[in-house]
Amino acid sequence: MSNTTVGLVFLERVLYTTLTTVPCCIFLFINGTMLYTLRSKPVFRETCRYILLYNLLFADTVQLTLSQLLYILSIGRIFLTYPVCGVLFMLGNLTNPVSPLILVVMSLERCVAVCYPLRHASIITTRNTAVAVIVVWAICLLNVVIQILLLLEFPFEELETLQMNTFCNTVVMFLTPLYYDYDRVYTYFLLISAGLTIISTYIVVIIAARSASTDKASALKARNTLLMHLLQLGFSISSTIHNPLLFAVSKLVVLRVLLRIQNVFYVSIIILPRCLSALIYGLRDQTIRPVLMYNLCCRMKLSGITVKRKVSP
Template sequence: MLRQALSQSNVTQVGLVERVISSSITSVACLVFLLINAVIMFTLRRKRVFRETSRYILLFHLLLADTLLIASSQVLYLLHTYRISLTYPQCGVLVMLTIMTNDISPLVLVVMSLERYVAVCHPLRHASIITARNTGAAVLSVWILSLLQVVTLVLVLLRFPFDQLETLKMPKQCSSDEIFLLPVLYHCRTAFTALLFTFVCLLVVCSYIGVVVAARSASRSQRDKESARKAQKTLLLHLLQLGLILLSCNHFAVLVFFYSAFPRMIFLRIQAFLYVCFFFLPRWMASLIYGLRDRSIRVVLTANLFCVRTENTF
């Protein structure tokens, strides 16, 4: 029923004005997001202290994955809006890139949460555990794990008899539902997503509990308690971000509800709005959490945004 409802909304004739409105809303939000991320990533690569500090290394890779995800998702959205069909290989590249980068974000958030846990609960061992080398190894593991899932999906997809098709041109617009020609692909993806978010949420919650206990420790100094409280807020924002990402994985069910409750024209505008909320907002929170709340980044970021020269103090 879910796929039928969405396919019916695609087949129905959509006015050019509505297409332009929906694509304009999402494109403007996408460009703003990409601009902010590009400036923050430039800032993180410009200063040596950012390139050698674990938390900033993690932030760079989180923003990189989110940037690739939003860019590929926006391309798919525009293709869907203007009913542009691709071949199966072209669609496969876009969908697999979206899947891989979508899985990287929660895994990097886990590493970032563990880094905050070690910094608050084991401050004396933080410098020896959370090194730039160990952080690089953790980031590499995250990218490899996400890539392995994509490779597995591609290998299973290649079992489909494409040589028996008259043409590789897709009959419908490119999407994960259309590229997953074998039912086992959908089940594998669903199972992996469920396991991933269960694992991620458990680790972030455990990190949060550990930080809360540390914040209430009577033996800690006022400075340590303040650091623990800041880590609590960061981890709470991570949990909110994970919740929004998880919600984005089930946004089709929300779309079906609005599709049955509102006229077609209103539904298209709601669809564009929900797309911005589900896909852009969770990723924008990463820029907010670490980009704007961090004083060190904020000073350099403001200078870069307004093209102001600053002294090289790093």
């Protein structure tokens, strides 16, 4: 390989790393600040929709962190062992379905607020919300357990070594056809169920908004919120179809082309959808916005003061 080719390959890696790592770090900072904001005041810790939002952001942040870690490992040509890659892969599979399920719970909460305003406080309690969150995480954990059982069918003892000869990614971990079929069925079932549920709650809210006994302003706000949930579900769908889409593309192109396509998929399908929840809620919610902006600006001011102190003689 000539020096020119080596230089182009190195330049390509630096470019890809910069274009993904910089926005990822920025959005991780925003997500982290948002998570801190949601735990900073009792009104956020004790309000049901903010509890749900915290879990949504937490799952997205973990997913984004894992994705960036695996991306950096692949760019650095660091090969893991199958067990380590499997642990990271399963942790991603644990948090990935949380987003659509939490969005379903949030949509049901808004539907109850419009259709049963007098009973909303007794139905949507902190305890019931905690139970719903536990059920969501339990469903995702059950999915991971099933995936682990399916992976155990692969004859690892026939491998000469557990050291992987390529970087850890989704395609590599689809070790058996049965595992891939299960992942595809589970993904489609989850997203279709979540989509139908959110659309149904949206229709119910529209019907309730036409009722004379319903608070028009509250119904309109709930309708806009459900539309936002549909948008977020679309983002979750784009993130969730990353695995099947990448697997399908891997059958059509060589590994080098696949790596470039994966970079495009990573930015457009993984990074952006996982970062927009914090921005949407943080800028839209009148209660969160001032606290979030204060935390962001305060951190920036403190960073600026620290830099000035270091620079000054």
